[in-house]
Amino acid sequence: MYMEYGFQNRLLRVNLTEGSTSFEAPGEAFYRKHIGGRALIAHYLYKELEPGLEALGPKNKLIFAGGVLTGTPLVGSGKNSVGAKSPLTGAYGDSEAGGFFGAELRRAGYDAIIIEGKSDHPVYISIVDDQVEIRDASHLWGQSTGFVQDAIRKEQSEPYMRVAQIGVAGENLVKFACITNDLKHFYGRSGMGAVMGSKMLRAIAVKGSRPPKIAKPEVLQELNKFMTQNWPTMAASLHENGTSATLLALNAAGGLPTRNFQEGHFEGAENIGAPQMNATILKSREGCFACPIRCKRVVEANGPVYVDPAYGGPEYETLAALGSNCGIDDLVRVAKGNEMCNSLGLDTISTGVAISFAMECYEKGYLSQEQAGCELKFGNAEAMLLLISQIANRQGLGQLLAEGTRAASQELGVKTHDLAMEVKGQELPMHEPRLKAALGVGYAVSPTGADHCHNIHDTIFAQPSSSLEAVRPLGVTGPLPADELSTDKARMLVAISTWRHFTNCTVTCYFVPWTPEQMQAIIQAVTGWNFSMLELMDVGKRAVTLPRLFNLREGLTGKDDYLKPRFFEPFKSGPLAGKALNREQFGATLQDYYGIMGWDDQGRPLSGTLKALGLEWVLKE
Amino acid sequence: MTVNVRIFGGLHRFTEGCTECKKAISQDTCAWDIVHILGIPEHEVWFVAVNGVRVAKEEILFDGDRVDIFAPVGGG
Numbered sequence: 118m119y120m121e122y123g124f125q126n127r128l129l130r131v132n133l134t135e136g137s138t139s140f141e142a143p144g145e146a147f148y149r150k151h152i153g154g155r156a157l158i159a160h161y162l163y164k165e166l167e168p169g170l171e172a173l174g175p176k177n178k179l180i181f182a183g184g185v186l187t188g189t190p191l192v193g194s195g196k197n198s199v200g201a202k203s204p205l206t207g208a209y210g211d212s213e214a215g216g217f218f219g220a221e222l223r224r225a226g227y228d229a230i231i232i233e234g235k236s237d238h239p240v241y242i243s244i245v246d247d248q249v250e251i252r253d254a255s256h257l258w259g260q261s262t263g264f265v266q267d268a269i270r271k272e273q274s275e276p277y278m279r280v281a282q283i284g285v286a287g288e289n290l291v292k293f294a295c296i297t298n299d300l301k302h303f304y305g306r307s308g309m310g311a312v313m314g315s316k317m318l319r320a321i322a323v324k325g326s327r328p329p330k331i332a333k334p335e336v337l338q339e340l341n342k343f344m345t346q347n348w349p350t351m352a353a354s355l356h357e358n359g360t361s362a363t364l365l366a367l368n369a370a371g372g373l374p375t376r377n378f379q380e381g382h383f384e385g386a387e388n389i390g391a392p393q394m395n396a397t398i399l400k401s402r403e404g405c406f407a408c409p410i411r412c413k414r415v416v417e418a419n420g421p422v423y424v425d426p427a428y429g430g431p432e433y434e435t436l437a438a439l440g441s442n443c444g445i446d447d448l449v450r451v452a453k454g455n456e457m458c459n460s461l462g463l464d465t466i467s468t469g470v471a472i473s474f475a476m477e478c479y480e481k482g483y484l485s486q487e488q489a490g491c492e493l494k495f496g497n498a499e500a501m502l503l504l505i506s507q508i509a510n511r512q513g514l515g516q517l518l519a520e521g522t523r524a525a526s527q528e529l530g531v532k533t534h535d536l537a538m539e540v541k542g543q544e545l546p547m548h549e550p551r552l553k554a555a556l557g558v559g560y561a562v563s564p565t566g567a568d569h570c571h572n573i574h575d576t577i578f579a580q581p582s583s584s585l586e587a588v589r590p591l592g593v594t595g596p597l598p599a600d601e602l603s604t605d606k607a608r609m610l611v612a613i614s615t616w617r618h619f620t621n622c623t624v625t626c627y628f629v630p631w632t633p634e635q636m637q638a639i640i641q642a643v644t645g646w647n648f649s650m651l652e653l654m655d656v657g658k659r660a661v662t663l664p665r666l667f668n669l670r671e672g673l674t675g676k677d678d679y680l681k682p683r684f685f686e687p688f689k690s691g692p693l694a695g696k697a698l699n700r701e702q703f704g705a706t707l708q709d710y711y712g713i714m715g716w717d718d719q720g721r722p723l724s725g726t727l728k729a730l731g732l733e734w735v736l737k738e
Numbered sequence: 739m740t741v742n743v744r745i746f747g748g749l750h751r752f753t754e755g756c757t758e759c760k761k762a763i764s765q766d767t768c769a770w771d772i773v774h775i776l777g778i779p780e781h782e783v784w785f786v787a788v789n790g791v792r793v794a795k796e797e798i799l800f801d802g803d804r805v806d807i808f809a810p811v812g813g814g
Contacts, residue, residue: 354747
């Protein structure tokens with residue numbers, strides 16, 4: 118008999134068609150192999166989803182999952198994941214968010230919730246430890262996320278009940294609708310909000326009182342002490358400036374996505390960067406469960422445009438997606454766009470890229486003024502705000518863009534295909550492959566489509582630094598130029614992205630600078646396992662291989678590992694003028710990635726790879 | 739001549755918390771001279787930008803230039 122340290126050994130299954138709930142205990146061996154988060158989600162989606170099913174149909178399953186560290190006192194353990202087949206990509210989909218919901222779910226005694234079926238009326242799920250209820254949410258349907266959170270907390274007489282929910286965009290099945298928790302934290306990517314909306318599930322509210330047990334609390338306390346003492350030097354900028362600190366650096370380097378990735382340098386960057394935000398609309402700094410860094414922004418504006426602080430403030434991704442990438446340097450209106458996306462439940466990255474795509478189509482004459490409904494030029498902040506509302510409500514041009522940028526370009530015709538900045542249907546985040554070359558390969562091979570979280574950011578590893586030293590135990594040998602594509606770079610991409618996939622299993626925040634060696638010690642302290650670095654990397658490999666297998670079964674092939682032609686064309690201006698990715702080097706590095714991962718030249722995992730990872734059961738299915 | 743310096747990405751831990759300052763410079767002062775003047779270890783710096791654009795280490799500075807010193811950054 119083992120002791121259940123770290124994992125709660127309890128999954129909650131809710132069937133919304135039948136209105137039933139049940140519980141499962143996967144056992145210690147499962148947790149040691151999967152840890153939680155992405156690997157857990159991918160395991161259940163592969164095992165339980167019928168190939169080819171409709172992502173917005175009742176047979177899709179939506180899984181919320183923490184990892185063995187979620188909800189422990191560990192600094193950075195506030196994240197959790199949600200996954201399902203994605204309506205945006207037709208492939209494996211998931212997304213992670215910080216905040217408090219994941220920790221509360223684990224404190225209620227659950228490592229994950231698997232939601233099946235579809236309700237015939239709007240509902241929300243209420244969880245208070247063992248008490249699980251499916252409640253009517255007809256009065257909440259159509260309301261803002263702020264209204265719904267207040268109403269549920271009042272209804273339950275629980276002011277600190279943690280609420281994960283969709284907004285109007287999810288109800289309207291916008292393909293890139295997100296899920297939010299505590300109004301300020303977002304499972305943004307992959308359209309998970311649309312899957313939740315398709316099930317008529319508006320929210321999940323949770324309150325728990327049974328935190329996971331820790332095998333060696335005194336060791337965990339020592340590790341926490343290290344981070345508590347050292348974050349002011351290791352992550353000071355994150356506290357001071359949030360993720361927006363990145364914007365001016367990327368702009369000066371020539372890699373700030375500008376006007377739909379046509380350029381890499383935005384003349385209005387100073388107006389939307391961290392110093393400007395700090396000096397004008399920043400109201401306060403907030404954080405997630407068990408994190409002293411507090412990198413989240415809360416902004417407020419009370420001029421002609423009111424920005425509600427209840428919905429937090431824009432991250433770097435949002436400042437670039439709704440700002441520079443739409444040619445907009447009006448910080449207050451960018452913050453307004455962020456607030457609208459947050460209250461309506463839209464992913465700000467996909468929303469911004471859908472709008473920048475429409476702006477480029479308009480300027481190039483592929484979209485008429487009549488179709489656009491307004492003067493849809495780059496820089497038109499009012500048009501950006503109008504389109505956010507139209508997308509969430511599926512009105513006007515928003516009806517087309519709500520299907521995602523890839524689908525919109527298919528509708529608008531072949532001339533617009535190369536203007537759609539997506540991979541596998543997922544809009545690109547705000548990172549430029551012509552500055553960070555292996556990140557471009559990472560975009561191509563990512564199972565969820567273009568992604569910046571389980572990816573490499575070449576610029577961090579281009580010179581000797583503490584970040585580089587930290588990843589040496591993963592097999593990273595030395596700095597490599599950010600624009601290099603080579604076998605060495607492919608090795609680095611595999612090491613870094615596998616590590617990132619692992620942290621999406623624990624599920625921990627990669628802004629808290631835990632090293633892989635510290636993470637190994639943390640897993641040992643929490644679970645009591647003699648957990649090795651080899652096991653750590655194997656968990657990460659399972660977390661990328663299972664989604665890959667899911668995608669292959671859905672009919673995706675190596676041809677879906679692409680990058681749009683724009684990135685192989687040189688910038689015409691800016692600090693990186695003349696810089697482009699080299700197609701041959703890109704193809705060779707992609708093949709190197711496949712090979713190092715143990716995949717064939719079409720990106721199919723070899724049977725030996727599956728056996729090494731203990732995934733041979735897939736061969737029998 | 740003076741230049742306006744901003745220090746980003748946590749590099750102010752090497753400048754006693756200072757994130758913004760004016761520096762008097764002599765003629766022929768280069769972009770990376772500012773890094774050395776401020777005592778920031780070279781390997782901690784990604785690049786120096788002058789007036790919002792990345793420049794070579796040996797770029798000569800002029801009166802009134804805005805000099806930004808950045809640490810390596812990645813995701814956001």
